[in-house]
Amino acid sequence: MKVIIVGGVAGGASCAARLRRLDEDAEIVMVEKGPYVSFANCGLPYHVGDVIERESDLLVASERLFREHFRVDCRTGCEAVRVDPVAKTVDLRDVGTGDVTTESYDKLVLAPGARSIRPPIPGIDLRGIFQVRTVPDAREIREWIERGTSFLAGMEKYSGFQTVRPKMHAVVVGGGFIGLEMAENLVARGFDVTVLELADQVLTPLDLEYGNLVRNFLELHGVHVVVGDGVARFERNDEGEALTVTTQSGRTFPADLAILSLGVRPETELAQQAGLEIGERGGIRVDEHMRTSDPDIFAVGDAVEVRDFVTGEWSLIALAGPANRQARIAADVIAGRDSAFRGTQGTSIVGLFGDAIAWTGASEKTLQRLGDTDYEKIYLYPNSHAGYYPGARPIAMKLIFRKSDGRVLGAQAAGEDGVDKRISHIALAIQLGATVFDLEQAELCYSPPYGSAKDPINFAGMVAADVLRGDLPLSHWESIDGGFVLDVREMPELAVESVPGAVNIPLGQLRDRLHEVPRDRAVHVVCRSGQRAYTAARLLRQRGIDAHVVSGGMLSRAIVSMK
Template sequence: MSQKTIIIGGVAGGASAAARLRRLDENAEILVLERGPYVSFANCGLPYRVGELIKSDDDLLLASPGLFRDRFKIEVRTGNEVRSIDTEGKTVSVRDLSTGEDYSESYDNLVLAPGAKALRPPIPGIDLPGVFSVRTIPDAREIQRWIAAKNADKAVVVGGGFIGLEMAENLKHLGLEVTLVEMLDQVMPPMDAEMTRPLEKHMSAKGVRLALGDGVSSFTEAADGKLSVQTQSGAKHEADIVILAIGVQPETSLAQAAGIDLGERGGILVDDRMRTSKPDIYAVGDAVEKIDTVSGQSMLLALAGPANRQGRIVADNIAGRDSRFRGVQGTSICGVFDMAIGSTGLSEKALQRLGVTNYRSVYLHPAHHVGYYPGAETLHMKLIFDSEDGKILGAQVTGKTDVARKLDVIATYIQMGGTVYDLEEAELAYAPQFGAAKDAVNLAGMLAANTLRGDHFPVSPTQAIPEEVTLLDVREAAEWDRGHLEGAVHIPLGSLRDSLDKLAKDQPVWVYCHVGKRGYDAQRMLRQHGYEAYNMSGGWLSWGERVILKRR
């Protein structure tokens, strides 16, 4: 007998579940109820619609009710809001928002895909005209109208995550002066602070004013209609428009009212088949809690990729297949101007928050392809791994080119339980314009594996430099002249063997070069001559412009 499946919400998870279910079951009755005006749209593209890189709202529409009807025989009702769920009677109460009519629909299976809503904390003035969030196509449209109507030339973006960074870039493209306010002392809060510094420097060079480490305390409106953003430090930032990008929270009110269990993070609790605590009710996407495959902990993650995969798994299970969700590792990337920043797995700050201590990290700054081929760009990479078995725990990459490819390779190994030894043996496509015979991913694995084998003794730029060490700079004279660490001894690597008498053996020697390679060579040499030598991982590029770390 054919069964009736109702899907509440479209976009990524809900729309994927609907299409997949039809492909598996030609006889199923499928109804999608979406309270918004669009059933499936690319909300990740909204900042670029505001910046007019994407010229039309239609370009963001991935599927229409007509397409679902004609191609998949799926009924989609936009502008229809589910008001309540009767889990015993297996019905939903719905309101047609265009007519105000209330009606009921029965179901055999119910899929919840309500997504997440923008955080709007109770900050004084947050509901003033001109303070916007960016979650839907109508949101983007209203922002464009406001900018045009006000002839806006100043914007404040609150929040330094994905949407905040993308909105800052796109408002600059429109010619506005942009100030980005972030409560933490870095952009991209999930990442480790030292890995965001190259992007912050790049954004400043592009004209975005960064106000980091300073949370918003209030919004006020001046007599001339302009807005003022006051921060906890007492600073004031004038704006014609304010964009709130301080995060999202799962939309769980409907599930909670129906008695569906929520998890410890406040999202809908599901098992690996995406089943909720109520029979025949599934949930997918931003509203559900996921298991972090690296830490084993429950987490919230608002990303389209996992939502799409979950939608497919729900459809499989409704159709009678035993399909299970593996979990997530938070692989993500953000493009800002002509630079990208991304991560996969756990950051060092996340590990510390979890109380994990048996990990190590290495830093490197390789070119994205061989240096002799024109156009080589520097990548800034951090690899985090288990200090006992070498299992990869996380990676972070920043750079202008090839960031996604490096991350994707490492992310795949993480998903398969890979180790740093796997990375050093990874066989990757090579030609001069694409990579190197020792790809950056291989190099990261080699550095980490050398650490575990006892060949490499790195110290991390997250460590403070003790007084009782000798700092040794092994770069060339021209590099030294451009800048060096205070108190360092300068002996170029080529002269080091003949200058060992200049170094005392009664205290450790911390060695650095430009990116860490010569530092490693120097550390190997010194260790074999009886010195307690350590390589300052990442070299001058990681240590030379440190902000939060000072010599003790």
């Protein structure tokens, strides 16, 4: 059997290695049009920021490794330009010489990835404007930065005295993964950074309140964030290499360099030429076995459409984890094994200035777009580990679940510590079809430096389960306007922040002042995070009062008000 794999990096390279482990006799040809067959493109921003100092550390595997360890005919600088699915041949062009050769195949795997979106904005091809997709991209950015810093240092030396060196300016166009990671790393390199995002929030997979939480955090660390305003044009200044970036609203920003991070589109030209089905989202349509509409052609990675595990919608997910799993499945099926891709939840995490924001599954705005009303949400703020052990930090969590059966649908979390493992736990729970009752009962590692006896996962499950059992009727800030709000915090807390129109009865006084609470309408109970409000609501409900806990308390009000 002869298998040709088009594209390396995550999908193609993983498929080649897995297939060789399953079939020692297969003839495997892997072609990659770029200079590197397998590299860590997720690490590129950190190489620009000097966190990863050596470029060689980004290179995961070489042509030589694939040839010697896996007996794979690996060819870099080799582009697949045409597929004949009837004759089962692929035309390959040598990027350096332009020579074209034809190879036959029994099975073909397409792993072409996705290309950066580069709209026809005036001035977009000027020097100093970069994208971040490949190792050469990162190299060019580093060289540009080093030339700029060397120039400033030379000016100091030429002047003969030490001056206050002006900051260089960078404009990052796009507030997604790469854009925000580049913003962080450019700040580390001494730049004054502005992020421009056309949408109304950064990190659009998040719900708006969490996107705005990230925005505020970026601004606390000196990043200027502009949302709802896209780039209209780039212009070269009269002096030197500096740019002026003008937005659609007419605002202007100086830039010694600009980063384009506008997202990616699937590379589907080869698939379209071969007559393969392209899905409604613009990716190559595949089944659960990663087969395209041609049973002898498979596709994996950023170029394909896959089912969203929670909603069942077709989706495009440009993430290394799903690409690797899809590649393994394609290799299994080619080797005769029964293997299937379950779909994706879009589980992701972004680290920014020591904090992390992570998410998995369906967002609330996705469910609203689909017209799904069978869900509830809770906000909670547990500590990352036991509060009495030094270093505990709160995690801002949002859990979304089915009202009808408690099935976990999605989660978002932000904080300094422990965010990754909590979202990872919930991601696994979603894939296993778990409910909030399962989270409530989950047995997780506990030691004071690492967690709590009631882990944030358990805590989330307990709160959600209490909601479904009717022990904890919920209210949300967006739905209590005009209602009776009971604030059970202490007086000193009110001096910091208060709710207009709320009646304050501290929890310790509530039993003696029940006569002040109305019995003819719903009562929305508020505290700082929801815990005291829960205790108060249980007391009130057992006294015949229709009490509801405002989910997440004042902490949730702070982020919901950012909408």
